[in-house]
Amino acid sequence: MATARKPTNPTSANGHAANGGTTNGGLATDDAIQIDSHLGGPEHRTLAEDVLDGLTRPFKELPPKHFYDARGAELFDRICELPEYYPTRTERGILDATAAEIATLTGAVELVELGSGTAAKTRVLLDALHRAGTLERYVPVDVTESMVRDCADELTLEYPGLRVHGVIGDFERHLDRVPPADGPRLVVFLGGTIGNFPPGSRRRFLRQIADLLGPRDHLLMGTDLVKDAGVLKDAYDDQQGVTAEFNRNVLHVLNRELDADFDPGDFDHVALFDDRHEWVEMRLRARREHTVTVGALELDVHFDAGEEMRTEISAKFTRPRLESDLDAAGLQLVRWLTDPEDLFALTLSRPSA
């Protein structure tokens, strides 16, 4: 782990800040920002292990957290603006309508956000907590280093007095590195990202989140809801092909990070709604029979023509299923917040008494 105070010296190649804990000058922002990085060497091992595991399964699979390099993050931002991708604007609408109530209910002095990205929607909550006069600290947790750093810089400028303690890391492995809270805490997990976990890991992950919560703390989680299969499919297979490009981006990541020779043009983007599991599945389908070499793994991977590789699931929820998942993690529902069309839901929950 490396801890750096802003302003930082250039970061070294492994992603660790180069300047340990030095402070320069007396600017207010020096103390406003702290960034911890838990990535570096071991992260590469995780990518290699995940890929070796996934590509040698009978039904090939790649884990979704590797979508979000700088280009992937940019493509995801474009997905959020697409007319077909209703989740982002719907979730924002719910936040606009309920943030004041959430601020009152939680009285949170700190907001911890998992998979914070650009924190675009988070500002609605930060505004409400700021207005309520309780907000002291924001703790963004994300694997994408540039996003954590940029959003720390922006938010400390936008909210005078706010401290930002960024955690660059994998929320599946580094939740224990979230710094302890100094008062009521609100953990937020937006964008329906919880739906990217398969059901068993989802419950395990919810239990880990619950471990971050004391008796006065809350979790606010965004989940996409079950709906018409056509609407769902369009949201994950847009006209402009941005989602297809986002999906194929994972192949560019493997080429760069693991010395693989995927030709992304050899794969078609596939999105389908599995109505038995109630999840959308993203796949990449090989256009022709061919073999790919992953240099760093000394691995040859054969693809049949038409063979599909799973890249992500995005589970869609109903209220009863969500309540039972929360219950299994020791959490109880406090508020069920949805839009007028019941497209998307935010659940506010707290540790069960």
Ligand code: SAH
């Ligand atoms: N919260 C934002 C972004 C959602 S996209 C929104 O609602 O729009 C998912 C985000 O989670 C990305 O920023 C990605 O970098 C991050 N992410 C994905 N898997 C992660 C992991 N295992 N650990 C930490 N962050 C992760």
Ligand code: TRP
């Ligand atoms: N968490 C987002 C979701 O499940 C991520 C996402 C949106 C995504 N579109 C995608 C992931 C396309 C892979 C491919 O809605």
